[in-house]
Amino acid sequence: MQIQPKIIKDFKKALSSEGLRFTEQRLQVLEDILSSDSHRDCNEIFQSIKIKGHQVSIPTIYRTLDVLVDYGFIRKLDIGDGAVKYEKKLGHPRHDHMICIESGKIIEFIDERIEQVQDEIASNNDYEIVGRVHQLFVKPKKK
Amino acid sequence: MQIQPKIIKDFKKALSSEGLRFTEQRLQVLEDILSSDSHRDCNEIFQSIKIKGHQVSIPTIYRTLDVLVDYGFIRKLDIGDGAVKYEKKLGHPRHDHMICIESGKIIEFIDERIEQVQDEIASNNDYEIVGRVHQLFVKPKKK
DNA sequence: ATTATTGCAAATCCTTTGCAGTACC
DNA sequence: GGTACTGCAAAGGATTTGCAATAAT
Secondary structure, eight states, rough: OOOOOHHHHHHHHHHHHTTTTHHHHHHHHHHHTTOOOOOOHHHHHHHHHHHTTOOOOOHHHHHHHHHHHHHTTTTEEEEEOOOOOEEEEETOOOOOOEEEEOOOOOOEOOHHHHHHHHHHHHHHEEEEEEEEEEEEEEOOOOO | OOOHHHHHHHHHHHHHTOOOOOHHHHHHHHHHHHHHSSSSSSHHHHHHHHHOOOOOOOHHHHHHHHHHHHSSSSEEEEESSSEEEEEEEEEEOEEEEEETTTOEEEEEEHHHHHHHHHHHHHHHHHHHEEEEEEEEEEOOOOO
């Protein structure tokens, strides 16, 4: 599960463009998120890094998450019940989430019709959309 | 801004049906929310009650909010940035929210087409919807 | 009288901050 | 060498909990 050298290069470039520094900790956090397909919070990322035998403190993870969101490497999700999670963004286009309240399973979906209506509604009110939060909480259908 | 006697009667009935008690504090919280059209958090409700010359402690407000949500008198909103707000539900049908990131203004909207697509998506995955979180973060459109 | 409810203080949980030491450019 | 970064411990803010006193049924 190695991440591409190009991504690391891009990351270094993004950091240096703002006078930020490339550190082992920031790399650990980036690698950990990019090599996972799940939606995780700070503590889960912390545990995951620790299991690999590395160590990054919680405050540093929070600080790094902010940087990674700002530079578009990851996405911050507010799952609706107060939980904040992060997911990779690179090679992972925008989508909404359907969350099963029984199993906790999260299904990603996207629907062009919804996007269009959203844009139309915002536009009708003289606004433009800068962010969307759209989650469906579901349970298995009874036959 | 007096709330209807019928609502208080319904509230008493709902409470007693579960062995819960009708108290001055619970009534204060219910009245305060039903007589407001805004989306507010616990502290705002606390302040509002205090200004009227009444007093309900923060823990009691939280406990009451849970009860009111359970009985369908109010709705709990997760506005996306970690903020949790409450709004009245009675006489106030389901809707989504458009939040201006510049002014903080919240506009309510509902669109039948979106509802239908949501139901279709859930159904296609053998789920049924039990809850929806749908917020658009917007900013004024530039001419 | 019984037992749910209240308010207080303290405890949680999650996230952020101040700061001294460390590492990157 | 100068300054951003890290980790620690402590601070914050929002929400919850234990408990003794109080009030509703």
